Amino acid sequence: MPARIIGRLLLSFVLLWASSVLIFGGIEVLPGDFATTYLGQSATPQAIANIRLELGLDRPVVTRYLGWLAGIAQGDFGRSWASGQPIAEQLGHRLGNSLLLAAAAAVIAVPLAVGLGIVAVIFRDRLIDRLINILSLAAVSLPEFFIAYLLILVLVVQHPVAAFPATIYGGMSLFEKLHTIALPVATLVLVCIAHMMRMTRAALLNVLSTPYMETATLKGLSRLRAIFVHATPNALAPIINVVALNLAYLVVGVVVVEVVFVYPGMGQYMVDAVTVRDLPVVQACGLVFAAIYIALNMIADVLSILVNPRLRHPR
Amino acid sequence: MADTDHDRPLLSVRGLRLGVRAHASGEPPRDVEIVHGVSFDLRKGRVLGLIGESGAGKSTIGLAALAHARGAMRITGGEVLLDGENILALDNAGKRGIRGARVCYVAQSAAAAFNPAFRLGDQVIEATLRHGLATRAEARVRAVGLFRMLGLPAPETFGRRFPHEVSGGQLQRAMTAMALCPRPELIVFDEPTTALDVTTQIGVLAAIKSAIARTGTAAIYISHDLAVVAQIADDIMVLRNGETVEYGPARQIVERPVAAYTRDLVRQHEIRHDEVPDQSGRFFEMTGIFASYGSVPVLSDVSLHLSKGQTLAVVGESGSGKSTLARVATGLLPPRQGTVRLDGADLPPRLNGRSKAHLRRIQMIYQIPDTAMNPRQTVEDIIGRPLTFYHGLRGAQKRARVADLLEQIDLGPAFLDRYPAELSGGQKQRVAIARALAAEPDLLICDEPTSALDPLVAAGILRLFLRLQQERQLSYMFITHDLAIVQAIADSVAVMHRGRLVRFGPRSSALRPPFDAYTDTLLASVPQMRVGWLDAAIARQAAGVASPD
Structure with missing residues (x-):
């Protein structure tokens, strides 16, 4: 089993390296040019050449890639072309904000989704099960910006109880921050809960139809004990995987929500950088997103290995 | 029969009826009855055998003794009296109080019936603890004692293993220990040895039999194999389509069956094929075969041969390399060493090296016909495919030939437009045989073609194989773990x-x-159809022959 986990870790690094190549290469082949956009009307060939020289764009691609990679290995993501500031500083700040938003949403959504999934299984095909299914499906069917505006309409405009915009600052206390981000968190919870809830329900129902669950029934165990003690451990692997996917979504997939709520997270940072063709920032954001995605999936895989008794105790 | 201290039976089933709620579209739901009023009595310390083919309602009746009905099944009538109390009328808490405490269940596949996430020992004592029948320490001691009684290796530490860490035979014994641990009054054994190899089965049967005798528990023993039930049961009930065919003492059922169906069941072991002496030389021959999956050697130095129009039975337990031998013969697995010859010529070792003529001459028949047929093709498409592929038949010509083949396998042209899902297990296997015959092969490789079928259906398929062999001079390489089949059809035998x-x-x-x-x-x-065979076999083993499993 340690070999399996080490193998999975190595694979993650290979994946991360491959995504760095894709990100760098992809941006390299993009049409358009920072210098042209930056200079606008005053883009004379000489001025463009100067800027390219200044930014080091005259060097060969491979040299620039290796330089970029070497910098990142030491925590240096380069400087923003637009502001001239080191990216790492700004990135760390934005990433912290994104992780706060994601963590707040995950702390609510994951237990709620798994809990609702279990409740749906206990009351399978009864009113509660149907209600949970319909509501969660409705939530996932609505686009996230629609849910966001709906929440703003009801909880800010009509009954002003929540804060808007959800812009947080360095000087705020944690409680103030949490109050400020309540609406985007609620939006994200509503968007990602259905997927996890339905997977929990499906994974548990799958386990409930196995012969060993009949064994539990025929031992005279109560339905709750059967579900919690006998079924849940065997349903963990698929649940862990779908939770990891949704956590990844919460960190890297929330651009729209950030824009709607004017939240200073990674998503908005990247979108702003794209509009001014600030490519080092785009690259840095892309790589951080890839790293988070790969790391979460790797953790999910390792946990799946750890909860599988066949892999924990090989013959 | 001085085995009762009072007259009331431990378990009394009266007019038991079970049904499935069917939801046909556009109609109100209605119950389709599966078990039509079955009654029996079971006294303390006695064993009742329930026997019948699949769909006879054996397991359904067995589970009713725990007031449980599987899936969409529901108990629609009758009474199940445990010590005089109708357990069907109890509320859920009352039923739970009986299950795992007074009545326990041993499932057919222990490998599936144990929770893979927990250690065996914890699962074995769980019901005992939950029902408050012993402290954890007492239950552990009990479990170790039961492991020892059932002949499990290292009984003190056996409970620390996970289900996937022990063999199928050991799991079945552990399941029996789990049922015995709460010291129940009744245990329902639901085909506990059906999934095991014959050499493993005898050890588990002996363990179950001695455990029943030593603990004095009553038991319902369910099986489709009369020879097995006859070893364990005091009384036997023969079931068919949810109805009692015959019910009486075991010896009477086996030795003097009254109902025609029971007589068929007893006689199914009596297909006889007179061995034909080897005459036409080595028609099919495998010489010095070594084969492996990756670096795992599976076959080493296997040499055998088969004459035209004869049957070679390849026997052995699971994992002995029987099916691998078939894969080498067909070219699916090229041997690392050795040659395969057919009709005097070497066959190319690899499948894609063989010509269409080579392929046509060797055809396969599989254990599970369901997975060997495309469920979206009609019988005509399934049988017609080799006719087009090997013989270029199309259209009306092909249809006529398929109809002709269906006649030969006793099905008839009415089956032309059926889909596999509309056929019974035996009919599916017949269609698979017709498909193999369509190629006009010389050698049929049959991989356990009857082991997934009910005994009487299997007997019909074996007779079909024998008749086709006589008519067409077919050679069979017949893979089986059942020595009764060897007696029934083989001219030569290879034991792997x-x-x-x-x-x-x-x-x-x-x-x-x-x-x-x-x-x-x-x-x-191999269980023999006579009462007392198991006792004799155990005595023989005790007398010095090495124990299997």
Whole structure:
């Protein structure tokens, strides 16, 4: 089993390296040019050449890639072309904000989704099960910006109880921050809960139809004990995987929500950088997103290995 | 019969009816009855055998003794009296109080019936603890004692293992220990040895039988194999389509059956094929075969041969290399060493090296016909495919030939437009045979073609194989773990054990002593249709023959 986990870790690094190549290469082949956009009307060939020289764009691609990679290995993501500031500083700040938003949403959504999934299984095909299914499906069917505006309409405009915009600052206390981000968190919870809830329900129902669950029934165990003690451990692997996917979504997939709520997270940072063709920032954001995605999936895989008794105790 | 201290039976089933709620579209739901009013009595310490083919309602009746109905099944009538109390009328808490405490259940596949996430010991004592029948320490001691009684290895530490860490035979014993641990009044054994190899089965049967005798628990023993039930049961009930066919003492059912159906069940072991002496030389021949999956050696130095129009039975337990031998013969697995010859010419070792003529001459028939047929093709498409592929038949010509083949397998042209899902297990296997015949092969490789079928259906398929062989001079390489089948059809026998050929020759000499140790164990393990066979076999083993499993 340690070999399996080490193998999975190595694979993650290979994946991360491959995504760095894709990100760098992809941006390299993009049409358009920072210098042209930056200079606008005053883009004379000489001025463009100067800027390219200044930014080091005259060097060969491979040299620039290796330089970029070497910098990142030491925590240096380069400087923003637009502001001239080191990216790492700004990135760390934005990433912290994104992780706060994601963590707040995950702390609510994951237990709620798994809990609702279990409740749906206990009351399978009864009113509660149907209600949970319909509501969660409705939530996932609505686009996230629609849910966001709906929440703003009801909880800010009509009954002003929540804060808007959800812009947080360095000087705020944690409680103030949490109050400020309540609406985007609620939006994200509503968007990602259905997927996890339905997977929990499906994974548990799958386990409930196995012969060993009949064994539990025929031992005279109560339905709750059967579900919690006998079924849940065997349903963990698929649940862990779908939770990891949704956590990844919460960190890297929330651009729209950030824009709607004017939240200073990674998503908005990247979108702003794209509009001014600030490519080092785009690259840095892309790589951080890839790293988070790969790391979460790797953790999910390792946990799946750890909860599988066949892999924990090989013959 | 001085085995009761009072007259009331421990378990009394009165007019038990079970049904499935069917939801046909556009109609109100209605109950389709599966079990039509079955009654029996079981006294303390006695064993009742329930026997019948699949769909007879055996398991359904067995589970009713725990007031449980599987899936969409529901108990629609009758009473199940446990010590005089109708357990069907109890509320859920009352039923839970009986399950796992007074009545326990041993499932057919222990491998599936144990929770893979927990250690065996914890699962074995769980019901005892939950029902408050013993403290954890007492239950542990009980479990170790039961492991020892059931002949499990290292009984003190056996409970620390996970289900996937022990063999199928050991799991079945552990399941029996789990049922015995709460010291129940009644245990329902639902085909506990059906999934096991014959050499493993005998050990588990003996363990169950002695456990029943030593603990004095009553038992319902469910099986489709009358020879097995006859070893364990005091009384036997023969079931068919949810109705009682015959019910009486075991000896009477086996030795003097009254109902025609029971007589068929007893007689199914009596298909006889007179061995034909080897005459036409070596029609099919495998010489010095070594084969492996990756670096895992599976076959080493296997050499055997088969004459035209004869049957070679390849026997051995699971994992002995029987099916691998078939894969080598068909070219699916090229051997690392050795040659395969057909009709005097070497066959290319690899499948894609073989010509269409080579392929046509060797056809396969599989254990599970469901997975060997495309469920979206009609019988005509399934059988017609080799006709087009090998013989270029199309249209009306093909249809006529398929109809002709269906006649030969006793099905008839009415089946042309059916889909596999509309056929019974036996009919599906017949269609698979017709598909193989359509190629006009010389050699049929049959991989356990009857082991997934009910005994009487299987007997019909075996008779079909024999008739086709006479009509067409077919050669069969017949893979089986069932020595009764060997007696029924084989001219020569190859016994495989751990990838080696331990015995090969004409049936008459291969199955006659002196035996090598393995063949001896194998032959001694086959249940015989007579009361007392198991006791004799156990005595024989105790007298010095090495124990299997």
